[in-house]
Amino acid sequence: MIKYHPEHEQLVKFVSGEADPAWSLVMSAHVDMCPFCQKEVEAISEELSHEHLSNDAHVTMDSSLNLMMNDIMDLSTASEEKEQSQTSYLELEGRRFELPRALRRFASKTDSWSRLVGKLWQAPVDLGEMGKGHFIFMEPGGSVPEHTHRGNELTLVINGEFQDGQRCYDTGDFILMDSSNTHTPVATHEDGCLVFSYVDEPLYFTSGLARLLNPFSHLFFK
Amino acid sequence: MLVGMTVTEEQSRVREPKECADEMSEYLRKIAEQRCRVSFSRLFSFFAPRVKSYALRQIGNDALAMELVQDTMANVWQKAHLFNYEKGSPSTWIFTIARNIRFDMLRKQQNRKEDICSEDLWPVLFEQTADPNEADLEEQTTLNQVGEFLDKLPVKQQVVIEAIYVKGKSQQEVADELDIPLGTVKSRTRLALQRLRELLKEND
Numbered sequence: 482m483i484k485y486h487p488e489h490e491q492l493v494k495f496v497s498g499e500a501d502p503a504w505s506l507v508m509s510a511h512v513d514m515c516p517f518c519q520k521e522v523e524a525i526s527e528e529l530s531h532e533h534l535s536n537d538a539h540v541t542m543d544s545s546l547n548l549m550m551n552d553i554m555d556l557s558t559a560s561e562e563k564e565q566s567q568t569s570y571l572e573l574e575g576r577r578f579e580l581p582r583a584l585r586r587f588a589s590k591t592d593s594w595s596r597l598v599g600k601l602w603q604a605p606v607d608l609g610e611m612g613k614g615h616f617i618f619m620e621p622g623g624s625v626p627e628h629t630h631r632g633n634e635l636t637l638v639i640n641g642e643f644q645d646g647q648r649c650y651d652t653g654d655f656i657l658m659d660s661s662n663t664h665t666p667v668a669t670h671e672d673g674c675l676v677f678s679y680v681d682e683p684l685y686f687t688s689g690l691a692r693l694l695n696p697f698s699h700l701f702f703k
Numbered sequence: 704m705l706v707g708m709t710v711t712e713e714q715s716r717v718r719e720p721k722e723c724a725d726e727m728s729e730y731l732r733k734i735a736e737q738r739c740r741v742s743f744s745r746l747f748s749f750f751a752p753r754v755k756s757y758a759l760r761q762i763g764n765d766a767l768a769m770e771l772v773q774d775t776m777a778n779v780w781q782k783a784h785l786f787n788y789e790k791g792s793p794s795t796w797i798f799t800i801a802r803n804i805r806f807d808m809l810r811k812q813q814n815r816k817e818d819i820c821s822e823d824l825w826p827v828l829f830e831q832t833a834d835p836n837e838a839d840l841e842e843q844t845t846l847n848q849v850g851e852f853l854d855k856l857p858v859k860q861q862v863v864i865e866a867i868y869v870k871g872k873s874q875q876e877v878a879d880e881l882d883i884p885l886g887t888v889k890s891r892t893r894l895a896l897q898r899l900r901e902l903l904k905e906n907d
Binding site for chain 1: 720738740743744747748750751752753754755756757760769772773776777780781790792794795798799801802803805806809810813818819821823824825826873874875885
């Protein structure tokens with residue numbers, strides 16, 4: 482059951498098209514998975530359409546709009562656009578993971594999986610100018626060493642669940658972490674856990690041997 | 704009172720939002736089904752100036768604003784058949800189209816169009832195929848009624864529909880549990896939803 486959602490204000494920015502593109506992507510994928518936020522998005526769209534299109538003050542047709550109208554009616558109906566066939570899943574070790582719609586386009590831009598420390602797998606995703614995102618798979622019992630964040634870390638649980646000592650996150654959950662959060666994610670589900678993650682600055686590992694990773698943390702999750 | 708002032712009257716008449724939405728929906732239907740030019744000109748006269756003032760506030764450049772109006776209204780003319788009456792008002796639909804076009808225009812200006820485009824984020828202008836996330840059946844009728852109709856489906860379809868809609872499982876999970884291909888789950892879902900829609904229509 483999805484418990485964690487983007488803040489209302491973040492969704493408003495997303496719906497109005499003003500959110501950061503990478504954030505928009507993660508929010509869009511969450512909305513694909515989340516009936517609650519689908520309703521939110523519908524309600525916000527309606528509100529924004531009222532705000533932007535319903536003002537009755539001094540809107541009138543002028544001659545250039547009239548010309549435009551006639552030109553448009555000369556256009557033929559666009560040929561049916563079929564959604565291009567996209568890989569809708571991600572494969573790892575013989576398992577297939579269904580991806581939310583918004584992330585499907587990036588499935589083909591995902592590099593191969595590589596094993597990180599312990600029971601962790603990582604596959605970078607080229608997001609163009611937005612940088613890189615990562616699919617991260619934690620095998621059952623697998624964990625990311627305790628870390629904090631220099632910037633923002635957006636995580637969407639694609640399949641399975643994980644805990645971080647304070648909370649348990651389920652499939653579809655949207656999680657925002659920043660420098661005020663330190664956590665140690667552990668995959669508790671017997672099937673492990675697949676997440677999509679986007680960080681704008683490298684993670685900062687805070688305990689034990691993992692601190693040795695910090696000089697190389699740009700290699701991890703960034 | 705003067706007669707023969709229908710145009711002015713039409714424009715100044717204060718309309719309830721619902722009434723206006725119904726009227727605009729009817730225009731969209733006629734555009735989709737008959738390429739009705741009168742309907743389009745009414746719809747255009749109402750929305751184009753509003754989209755233009757939205758565009759001007761957002762972009763602040765007259766030429767680009769007109770481009771946004773042009774693209775938005777051309778999509779309305781060409782893709783009216785994609786408007787879903789059950790999912791929202793014409794004004795919401797047209798706003799989302801304009802929002803998408805504005806988003807792409809800005810990305811293009813930054814030469815970043817390739818990273819991500821509006822259709823990735825908000826698929827407004829695509830045929831919607833049966834999607835297990837869509838819960839619009841629930842809104843059309845009571846759950847009890849659906850339960851009755853559910854009994855009329857082949858058992859194999861019932862199992863899939865229950866797992867997805869009642870237990871909230873993903874199609875992949877259902878495929879894994881029943882040990883059948885994902886494609887089979889999808890086609891069973893689609894067939895079952897089609898059948899349910901027919902049953903709902905018959906009993907409306």
